[in-house]
Amino acid sequence: MGSRDRFPPRRPPREAVGGTPARSRRGDIGEQWWSRRFVAALERIGERGRLSRGRSYARSGQVMDLDIGPGLVTALVQGTRPRPYEVSIEIDVFTDEQWDRIENAMAQQALFLAALLAGEMPEEIEQAFDAAGFPLFPLRMFDLRPYCSCPDAGNPCKHAAATLYILAERFDEDPFQIFAWRGRTEHELARSLRRRRTAFDPRPPGGAAVAGDDATAVDPINPDPVGFWRAGPELGRLALSPRAPTAPENVLRQLEPLPLSAGDVPLIDALTRAYRTVTRNAERIAYDQE
Numbered sequence: 648m649g650s651r652d653r654f655p656p657r658r659p660p661r662e663a664v665g666g667t668p669a670r671s672r673r674g675d676i677g678e679q680w681w682s683r684r685f686v687a688a689l690e691r692i693g694e695r696g697r698l699s700r701g702r703s704y705a706r707s708g709q710v711m712d713l714d715i716g717p718g719l720v721t722a723l724v725q726g727t728r729p730r731p732y733e734v735s736i737e738i739d740v741f742t743d744e745q746w747d748r749i750e751n752a753m754a755q756q757a758l759f760l761a762a763l764l765a766g767e768m769p770e771e772i773e774q775a776f777d778a779a780g781f782p783l784f785p786l787r788m789f790d791l792r793p794y795c796s797c798p799d800a801g802n803p804c805k806h807a808a809a810t811l812y813i814l815a816e817r818f819d820e821d822p823f824q825i826f827a828w829r830g831r832t833e834h835e836l837a838r839s840l841r842r843r844r845t846a847f848d849p850r851p852p853g854g855a856a857v858a859g860d861d862a863t864a865v866d867p868i869n870p871d872p873v874g875f876w877r878a879g880p881e882l883g884r885l886a887l888s889p890r891a892p893t894a895p896e897n898v899l900r901q902l903e904p905l906p907l908s909a910g911d912v913p914l915i916d917a918l919t920r921a922y923r924t925v926t927r928n929a930e931r932i933a934y935d936q937e
Contacts, residue, residue, distance in 0.1 A: 663725035666708035669816055676702065681768050681822055682815040685784055689811055692788040697801045701808020709806075710813045717830045720814055724806035726797060734810045736803075737792035740830035741781055748779040750836070754843035764837060768822035783825065 669676055677683040690698055704710070704724065711731060713722040718740040723731040741749065752775040753759045762769045776783040785791050793807035803811065818825050823833040831839075909917040 658727045660704060660707070660709050660726050661729065663707075663709045663711055663731070666711045666725060667713070667813060668708035669702075669705040669812060670819075671816070672706060676705070676812050677815045678819045679768075679822070680770050681773075681825065682818040684773070685818060685825075686812070686815050688784045688786065689791075689808075689815075692785070692791075693803060693808065694801060697799075697803065697805050698808045700805035701803070701810075702812055704805055704809035705812035710809050713810065713813055713817065715814070715817065715824050715828055717827065720810065720828065722810045722813070724795070724809055726806060732806045733796040734807050735794045736807060736810060736814070737794075738785065738790065738828060745779070745781050746831060746839075749776055749781060750839050750843055752776070752779045754840055757844065760837070760840040760844055763823070763833075763840070766822070768825075783829070 671677075675683065675686065677686045704726075709725045711723040711725065713720065718738055720736040722734045724734050725731045753772065755775075756771070758769055759772055759775065762772075773783055788802055791803070791811075793803040793811075795804045795806045797804055797806055799805070823836070826833070826836055907914040
């Protein structure tokens with residue numbers, strides 16, 4: 648008896664109603680360095696065959712209702728059975744004491760707060776987490792605790808793997824979702840970094856404190872004339888170089904889907920290509936490149 652007689656052929660999954668197909672149609676999933684790092688960690692610790700089937704599920708739009716909360720990602724994944732499978736992915740939420748060490752490490756550089764407020768995540772931020780002793784991305788499968796209501800005991804199964812690939816693309820759209828999964832919202836992180844950055848800016852003689860969520864506000868109409876133009880000591884240590892944003896189309900991704908198209912291409916996709924082209928050309932002009 649041949650192997651084809653022992654194992655029935657795999658059936659394609661049922662069509663998912665309301666599923667979100669991965670934007671990547673082939674090759675790697677993840678556009679930005681942080682989502683690619685997350686996928687690389689996943690593919691280093693996961694089983695290759697199930698991950699491959701999970702990518703196929705992600706690209707065919709089998710993942711539905713994905714939600715990200717502190718320590719928990721949930722989704723429904725349509726498989727071959729009529730009822731979608733329930734998937735959850737757990738990860739440890741950093742404690743307040745752990746976040747205190749992480750935020751202190753991040754506050755050492757003004758770059759982090761400025762970049763995060765602009766919707767970007769500089770690659771050096773991973774080093775701040777490592778310096779605090781709490782890696783941002785999972786290192787072992789033990790760091791991720793996937794659950795699926797399917798009968799497959801794989802870790803992760805293809806349904807959980809599909810969820811993780813769509814999660815990576817969510818991280819592409821909004822890097823703050825990574826922090827939310829680890830227990831810090833965008834507002835909480837930005838507020839804490841502003842407060843900690845204030846500690847690095849000494850009060851100028853006769854001047855007012857730097858404005859912040861927990862600091863005395865400075866009158867924007869009548870600023871203190873003594874300290875208004877005074878720079879903190881860290882300004883001399885900054886090395887500035889113009890660089891393009893990692894995702895110039897981020898503003899488009901904040902919009903609801905638009906029922907418009909440019910020919911056969913959805914308007915958002917057409918504008919995304921235009922934003923990237925303009926950004927590349929502007930960067931060439933800035934650096935006087937041919």
